[in-house]
Amino acid sequence: MMDMDPQMAAALQTFFEESRDLLQDMESALLFMEEQGADLERINAVFRAAHTIKGSAGLFGLEEVVRFTHRLENLLDQIRSGTKTLSPGNITLLLSCGDHINDYLDRLVSATPLDQHFLSEDLRLLAALQSALGENSSATDPSLTEPSLTVYDDVESRTEFIHEVSSDAPVKSAANWHISLRFGQDTFRDGMDPLSFLRYLQQIGEITGLVTLTDALPALSMMDAETCYLGFEIAFRSVADKASILDVFDFVKDNSIIHVLPAHGQIAAYLKMIQQLPEGDQHLGEILVAVGSLTPEELQKALALQEGSDQTGQHLPLGEILVEQKMVQEPVVQGALEKQQQQRESKNAERQLLRVRAHDLDHLVDLVGELVIASAANRLFAGREDLESRLESSSQVARLVEEIRDGALRLRMIDVAELFQRFPRVVRDTARTLNKDIRLEISGEGTELDKSMAEKISDPLMHLVRNAMDHGIEPAEQRLAAGKPAQGSIILHARHDSGGIVIEVSDDGGGLNREKIRRKALEKGLISADQLLTDPEIYALIFAPGFSTADTISDISGRGVGMDVVRQNIESVRGRIDIDSTPGRGTTMRIHLPLTLSIIDGFLVRLAQDTYVIPAEAVEECLEYPQTVGSVGYMELRDQPLPLLDLSAVFKKAELSETRRNVVVVRHGMERIGVVVSGILGNQQTVIKPLGKLFERVPGVSAATILGNGDVAPILDIPTLIQRHYAISAKSALVH
Structure with missing residues (x-):
């Protein structure tokens, strides 16, 4: 650069x-x-x-x-x-x-x-x-081509090049303008070349006359080589509007004097444009700016003149000032006033956005995370000292830290529409490549998710959409034969669910072929011939490395590369992907994601002498472990069976001889289980720390956190624990 x-x-x-x-x-x-x-x-x-x-x-x-x-x-x-x-x-x-x-x-x-x-x-x-x-x-x-400049020696000689345009001509036709330009003295120091603006001006029109002004030139002995004394009077013909012409001088407008006078013959066209404006609550100046008869800078100058027009506080009407200063012709002002009388009196607040560098925002969230840990330590030490004033102060600090945390995380949230906006073009181009007629439907665009999450999920989502178009949607002939419309449908949908985000990619194609997947898996040695698998387990085989059921290889898919990467990328952000498919009716790929990657509300539990964290959004209620249970691995909760999962058995912890144990009821989606723990320690803000390479594959653990006392506590992966528990139960039932 x-x-x-x-x-x-x-x-x-x-x-x-x-x-x-x-x-x-x-x-x-x-x-x-x-x-x-x-x-x-x-x-x-x-x-x-x-x-x-x-x-x-x-x-x-x-x-x-x-x-x-x-x-x-x-x-x-x-x-x-x-x-x-x-x-x-x-x-x-x-x-x-x-x-x-x-x-x-x-x-x-x-x-x-x-x-x-x-x-x-x-x-x-x-x-x-x-x-x-x-x-x-x-x-x-x-x-x-290189347009030529015609230079004239005096101001009077330029007038012959200024003509009127017929009032019947539209505003967008070639029109005549007069540009009066006085560059600021610091133009050279600011790194600007006055002639470059004239060269660029020729990109949007034709300079039909030009006079160089030298009245600001001092005596030779007084001249400063770094000071600009140039000025120009320009006759200009262009299809550009007034604002576009002024935009040419955008980088010098603050220190220069620039006037652009439009052709008076465009009045009829301006009046027509004013009448065609949509209804809304607009002031006189806004209407004139909208049709291009007035620029925002000129409007500000006129408002400033109006503010200082009368010391008694009785301001002159803005329209009179605009006409007096020769900024806008009187008929155009009158037409705008008539339009203003027709508009509704509802006001729409304008949302203002501020660009912030992603690196600075990530640094802020990291600092907030450290603040959360420090606040937890402060609260712990205050509890040990058992001083009421210290406890009250630490509670106040913890509340403020929680508000700062929520505010910082909201700054990183974006609408999923920003993630979905690239897919209409992808579906259009891919459908043409595949010679298929496919319609894309998008819903839930207002659902919010973490920006870093959106960046990490973008490529996996792209692969799922392209895969659905190639493998899912059948050719038009097959669809018509099956009684379907020739046009296929891809649906992208997002929603909040159980404290997380769910993104669905659905198609109305032929669905996954269960037997074909099983046959391919047998050929690759992924399963054995006598192995009993449920439908979800069969469908999950498509995520195996190198697995593909495509009969032909195309530029889009069929090489067995991609679906395993999709699952890895989703799991890397503590998410998971489920498949729901119906033969002949279509397939839905359902991606479950956490709301954020950095800070969550945690529910602390004790297992033997160690502390574990359960994401608070997954916790429904806490119960005392019953002394007797009707069936092995189950308890009765409000006349309904509740499966029990003993964490001591999962993590091979030696149980202590305790007289009381607890059950934490957790839910993910429509499934719930009771997690048996040694004790309950309560809620605490939890800063998520990624696991190292050695521990990132530990089943049932998604990440870790640092407690207020400096100990490291694993964060439980509740979806995986529930999924494994139900899978083991289903296999036991099949064997039985």
Whole structure:
């Protein structure tokens, strides 16, 4: 990446982040219009996104991005003007162009050189854009030629180049503007080149007249080489609106004097645009900004003038100030006032977001985790001293730490919609590759999960979706023969459940073939011929390394690589995956995930002399262990049998001769058991510490934590313990 001062480097990083957001918005809008049909609002949104990327790239000297995006912008401009249609072919081309721009940004960030593959794709897309535009040669593209500047010696001679545009012409047609520009004296010191702004101005229009102003030049002996004294009066013709022209000078607008005067002949078109605005609670200035007759900066200046207009507090009407300062024509102001009278009186609060670096947020959560441990130690020592004032103070500190913990964890939570937003494009492209008609349905987008969790689960989820499309959804002929619609369906659904997150990937395909899976497993020696397995155990075999039932190998699946990695990645974040499949009707892959990876509410229990932690969301109630139980491994709870799991047997702990034991009833999903422990120690905030390589495969233990006294306590993996207990019970029943 180019060398630059820290301020410009930070601005460039912001450009990369905002450009990726704009490209994602472009993709979402294009995919929506492919399904629901084109609408002018979304077409304009796609055009604005491309225009913003091009403008910002020009300010940083990213000429290749400007060149490519300018071609893309030309096509979008013809589509929104009605000259070209938003055909399926054009949508595919626009999506590919967005991918190419994103690839270019990635290479800039990583300083990766442009290889032959990238350059070939660049030329292919440029040719496709030229073909879509109906061009026969590159000469028709103004971005590939060097416009010339006409320089005039005096201000009077420029007036012949300023013409009126007919009032019948739309606002988006080529219009005349007059730009009065006085650069600030620190322009050179800020690393800016005044001429680069003029060169970029030609990317969005034509400079038909230019006068260089020299009135600010001091005597030669008084000149400072680092001070800018330049000014320009420019006659400009462009399809761009007022705000877009001002955006060209965004990096110098704070220290420069810039005025853009629009053509007066556009009044009729502005009035029409005002009437077409959606209903809402907007002020006069907001309406004028929305249609492009006024810029936000001009509005702020006008409001400041209104604030100081009268010492008695009787402010002049904003409309009068705008007309007096020649910012907006009087008929346009009158039209906006009429529109304001028609709008509803409901106000929508605008949500403001602040970008925070993920590293800083992770560091904050780590510190909060250490604070939780220190708070637990403080509470322990206060209890030993048995001082009422110390106990009250430690309880107050613990409460505040808990609130800080919850607040810090909320900062890391994101809507699952951010995880799901990439899948419409994936389903679209994969369906075309497979020559299948597949519809994607998404629900539960508002469900929140930890950002780090979303990053780790993204690739496994992608593999499950692509696998469902390839193996799950049948070809159209088979679906029609089975009485199904030709179009297949993939459903992505998220929800909260039992203190965790459940993400489901469902398809309405043919379902898993139980006998085919068993046969493949026998061939690979994964099971024996006389082994009795339940349906869930049969389905779980597809997660074995190298396992595949695909008859043919494709670019998408069939090599037996991936499903085992899916399970490993899910289990690495303390999650698990279940399979529910019905032959002929479809399959659901159900991923269970914890809410967070760092801090949880723990329920402490004692087993012999050791302390263990049960996640508090899994605990339902605590009971005294009955002296007699009706059946081995069961007890009666409110006239219902409750399976019992003795942790002493699981972890091979020698039982102490205790007169009283306890049962902690835990639940995961629809299943619950009673965990038999030596004693109950109560609730405590628990900071999750990962296990080392030596202990990460211990059955029934997901992680560990540090207690207030410095001891290490294992955190029990309740889903695994319940699953193993029911599996052992089912096998015993089959043998019996």
